[in-house]
Amino acid sequence: xxxxxxxxxxxxxxxxxxxILNCDYTNSMFDYFLWxxxxxxxxxxxxxxxxxxxxxxxxxxxxxxxxxxxxxxxLHIVPSxxxxxxxxxxxxxxxxxxxxxLTFGKGTKLSVIP
Amino acid sequence: DVKVTQSSRYLVKRTGEKVFLECVQDMDHENMFxxxxxPGLGLRLIYFSYDVKMKEKGDIPEGYSVSREKKERFxxxxxxxxxxxxSMYLCASTPWYSGAxxxxxxxxxxxxxx
Numbered sequence: 001x002x003x004x005x006x007x008x009x010x011x012x013x014x015x016x017x018x019x020i021l022n023c024d025y026t027n028s029m030f031d032y033f034l035w036x037x038x039x040x041x042x043x044x045x046x047x048x049x050x051x052x053x054x055x056x057x058x059x060x061x062x063x064x065x066x067x068x069x070x071x072x073x074x075l076h077i078v079p080s081x082x083x084x085x086x087x088x089x090x091x092x093x094x095x096x097x098x099x100x101x102l103t104f105g106k107g108t109k110l111s112v113i114p
Numbered sequence: 115d116v117k118v119t120q121s122s123r124y125l126v127k128r129t130g131e132k133v134f135l136e137c138v139q140d141m142d143h144e145n146m147f148x149x150x151x152x153p154g155l156g157l158r159l160i161y162f163s164y165d166v167k168m169k170e171k172g173d174i175p176e177g178y179s180v181s182r183e184k185k186e187r188f189x190x191x192x193x194x195x196x197x198x199x200x201s202m203y204l205c206a207s208t209p210w211y212s213g214a215x216x217x218x219x220x221x222x223x224x225x226x227x228x
Contacts, residue, residue: 036219041123041221043204043221
């Protein structure tokens with residue numbers, strides 16, 4: 001049972017335009033969500049996160065939106081740059097003490113075309 | 115910055131060999147994790163450890179074991195490597211605290227089993 005779903009395996013966007021990456025989850029107990037970015041031959045790096053008490057979190061060109069009723073979150077990158085080309089993983093967890101595990105989606109490969 | 119070091123970036127082993135993947139972190143983190151990443155499957159948790167000599171199974175522990183004799187070191191062991199264990203292996207760590215965990219990943223170890 002896949003609890004975190006990224007239904008688009010790949011996405012191509014023109015440089016300067018907006019990239020929107022989507023993620024759905026099924027476990028209503030998840031209360032903290034994260035996005036990781038991964039370049040080939042490197043480990044994933046943390047990008048941005050959001051708590052379930054918020055519906056938006058912004059960090060520079062990156063904004064994450066959370067719609068709890070729809071169990072959906074999205075990552076917006078504006079403007080997109082060629083260096084943003086990578087695989088993006090959505091992850092979710094329970095934020096209370098003793099929660100060690102992140103559940104990851106399968107990833108979306110973003111290609112930003114110059 | 116937290117540094118998670120995976121000593122072997124690329125390994126080629128034969129079916130039936132015993133394989134050790136080593137991971138060391140330098141920030142005194144309590145929690146350490148082993149994931150594998152496969153195309154189309156995302157990141158899947160193999161094992162994790164929240165203290166020295168403690169270990170917990172993740173989602174796909176079959177065919178693997180782990181060792182945590184020192185706080186900074188977490189080893190993944192393939193007792194008898196098989197071709198379906200060809201993958202990218204990622205180690206991660208995070209401190210213990212009451213809240214969501216932001217994993218810090220190593221660069222990964224790409225294992226090929228022939």
